[in-house]
Amino acid sequence: MDRRQQKTRNAIYDALTELLKKKKFEDLTVQDIIDEANIGRSTFYSHFETKDQLLEEMCREMFEHVFSHDLAPEAGHDFSGGHKGIAERLTHVLYHISEHKENISAILGGESEQTFVRFFREYLEDAFDDVLGHVNTKVPKDFRKQFIIGSFVETVKWWIATGLKLAPEQVVEYYLTLIGGGSK
Amino acid sequence: MDRRQQKTRNAIYDALTELLKKKKFEDLTVQDIIDEANIGRSTFYSHFETKDQLLEEMCREMFEHVFSHDLAPEAGHDFSGGHKGIAERLTHVLYHISEHKENISAILGGESEQTFVRFFREYLEDAFDDVLGHVNTKVPKDFRKQFIIGSFVETVKWWIATGLKLAPEQVVEYYLTLIGGGSK
DNA sequence: AAAATATCGAACATCGTGTTCGATATCATG
């Protein structure tokens, strides 16, 4: 591949990484990016069709290059029989995320869906108050709170995405079953 | 309040509800809304500063008018001592959501943050494969899968939002503790 | 050295936003 292309591509990626420290992705303009990257306007559009495609490709590269080694057991470094434990693997993922926290935090801090979810969470905080009080556990309360609320929100999003096929009671029953044993 | 204001406001809300059946919120233009509502451009802006404020207010009204009765025990209809069970209350919430599924599905189906989360979920599906195989339970596999992945994604989002204060190991430990007991 | 190709950057058309203002229609009130 032509060195100029690589140079431009890196300049764009670096610019985006830099800009994400200051602004949310959806607030960035193409002008911001090409100014920061110091490239011509038409050059940007010869590499990416839109700003969103840039994000798409950046995410793809992150997962291909940064996280790709977490799942596959590394030959020669693994003495447990070629199969890493789930705890260890998840730990690695979290470490990688913390190494790239500028980028990922900015990307994960999006808007749009958030407006509704924000109200929903606020509402659920009250609904879950008593559930949180009645258990003894070594897991801190704020963590349990986050967990219970977050997983319920995700359950509801999944329920909607799959076309509301389960009855509400069924969803609640399954959900409480999975939550129930977890408070030890 | 002046009848004209109420009329306009309802026209806007109805228009938004109608349009959300066809398009995602972030793809709607103010022009779309005022055309559907059949009002003048300046009229829209005399009611709402931006499109986002419209969504904000609509969400607020939904939670105030639709969900407000789920938490407070209704006097005269509750024979269990003035305190509804969590299952019953959550069921009510889900019912209300299903009654408003057009609006809520459209609002919850946002973009932005999703790009990253989509890759993240795909990645986690592989990582969680073995966890899902080794348990006997009456909760369907696709539900458990959604639950485990969704709650982990939410945990990570929370971890990032609170400034990565916990060590990765700690996060994983807490998370697995809460998940562990739930697979019965 | 020559041919191929990537970048530059200015100019342009297009679209959505949010504002302004005078004319018109509707309302609340006495």
Add this chain to the structure above:
DNA sequence: CATGATATCGAACACGATGTTCGATATTTT
């Protein structure tokens, strides 16, 4: 019902971002 208040209308405008085009220039490949 008459009148002052106020909400709506709708055209016009300035602004900013998007994505395209094209000839000139610079760099790379062979």
